[in-house]
Amino acid sequence: MNKKNLFALGILVFLIFVFLSYLVQKNLFTQFDFNNTVKLQDHLSRRFDTPFSVFSLLGSAEVSTIFLLAIIIARRKLKTFFVFGGYAMGLFFELFGKIFVKHPGPPYLFFRYDIPFDFPSSYVKPGSSYPSGHSTRTTFISVLLVLIIWKSKKLSNSQKTLLSLLVISFDVIMLLSRVYLGEHWTTDVVGGGLLGASLAMISFMFL
Numbered sequence: 001m002n003k004k005n006l007f008a009l010g011i012l013v014f015l016i017f018v019f020l021s022y023l024v025q026k027n028l029f030t031q032f033d034f035n036n037t038v039k040l041q042d043h044l045s046r047r048f049d050t051p052f053s054v055f056s057l058l059g060s061a062e063v064s065t066i067f068l069l070a071i072i073i074a075r076r077k078l079k080t081f082f083v084f085g086g087y088a089m090g091l092f093f094e095l096f097g098k099i100f101v102k103h104p105g106p107p108y109l110f111f112r113y114d115i116p117f118d119f120p121s122s123y124v125k126p127g128s129s130y131p132s133g134h135s136t137r138t139t140f141i142s143v144l145l146v147l148i149i150w151k152s153k154k155l156s157n158s159q160k161t162l163l164s165l166l167v168i169s170f171d172v173i174m175l176l177s178r179v180y181l182g183e184h185w186t187t188d189v190v191g192g193g194l195l196g197a198s199l200a201m202i203s204f205m206f207l
Contacts, residue, residue: 003205006147010201017131017194024130024187025101033185037110040180046112052177053115059134059174061091061121068141071148079206083144086203090136093195098126103188105129110182132184135175135192142171143200 001009023029057063068087072080105128121133146164149155155163175193178184184192 006201006204010198010204012198013194013201014198017191017198020187020191020194021097021101021130024103024191027103029185029187033187036186037106037179037182040176041110041112041182044180048180049112049114052173052180053113055174055177056113056134056181056183057115057117057119059138059177060119061133061137062119064137064141068144071141071144082206083203086199087137087140090140090196090199091133093199094131094133094136094192095126097131097191098128101128101130103128103130103185105188106182106185108182112181113183129184130188131191131195132175132178132188133192134178135184135189136196138171138174139193139196140200140203141196142167143197144204147200147204 065087068084072083145167149160149163149167152160175189178189179186
């Protein structure tokens with residue numbers, strides 16, 4: 001897929017995110033979100049509390065930002081720094097959504113994060129949980145990585161497939177952990193994923 005088509009797809013995915021945000025604002029998924037969280041926590045052992053909590057730390061704004069900067073620096077091209085603009089837009093839309101989309105997060109009885117450490121960003125509580133910042137950041141970086149992998153001329157197709165599967169697996173576990181730990185509803189995660197993916201596809205123009 002060339003960059004123009006990828007850019008157009010990014011715009012389409014962003015519009016889907018906007019439409020989903022409207023539906024979430026209308027409280028159409030309240031029961032769906034609640035049922036999904038209950039089922040997930042009922043079917044997964046509490047032994048996952050700590051591993052998923054580690055993923056919560058890995059998806060923090062601090063760790064994600066450092067990782068993205070490392071990718072940008074490794075590309076060694078000045079225009080690549082514009083990618084950080086797309087990442088910053090993700091943070092903006094995340095805060096915008098959490099301020100203006102009335103969607104309270106899961107009650108404390110669902111909370112399962114069990115590591116006695118938090119980064120400063122975790123203390124920022126705008127009052128709503130939509131969209132998930134972890135999902136936005138992780139999906140943004142994951143989509144960029146997959147696109148970089150498949151554009152590489154140094155890797156074989158089998159290597160590209162393996163690396164892409166590893167990135168996607170990490171992404172899936174991260175998104176799953178958001179709901180399992182009781183930090184976000186399913187719609188928060190889906191919304192964050194759509195936002196991150198759309199901005200990553202748009203930002204790939206600079207790579």
